Amino acid sequence: MKTLNEYQMKANGFISEDGKKNLILNGVLGLSGESGECADIVKKHLFQGHDLNKDKLKDELGDVLWYIAETALGLGITLEDIANYNIEKLTKRFHGETFNKEDSINREE
Numbered sequence: 001m002k003t004l005n006e007y008q009m010k011a012n013g014f015i016s017e018d019g020k021k022n023l024i025l026n027g028v029l030g031l032s033g034e035s036g037e038c039a040d041i042v043k044k045h046l047f048q049g050h051d052l053n054k055d056k057l058k059d060e061l062g063d064v065l066w067y068i069a070e071t072a073l074g075l076g077i078t079l080e081d082i083a084n085y086n087i088e089k090l091t092k093r094f095h096g097e098t099f100n101k102e103d104s105i106n107r108e109e
């Protein structure tokens, strides 16, 4: 697999029949659940004495990506559309290629 769109095409093959009935709703609900699983790993590391389980966090990030791909399918867009739009937005926000504090504080969008 070489591109985000190739990933999306493969990932979308694993959507359940019920999920296909409402891609956006199933996608955003799943996204919320999986991002919560990411937060739980970091919470356990910071506040419950667990080692940071990087392998599990990687696994959950993949689940987040999977639900983003499903939601994107529901919107009729690709992961590359989302990635390109996001970089354009950040470049505009920060007036360049890197973060800066002033633009972060005074952001327009």
Ligand SMILES: [Mg+2]
Binding pocket: 034, 037, 059, 060, 063
């Ligand atoms: Mg998961």
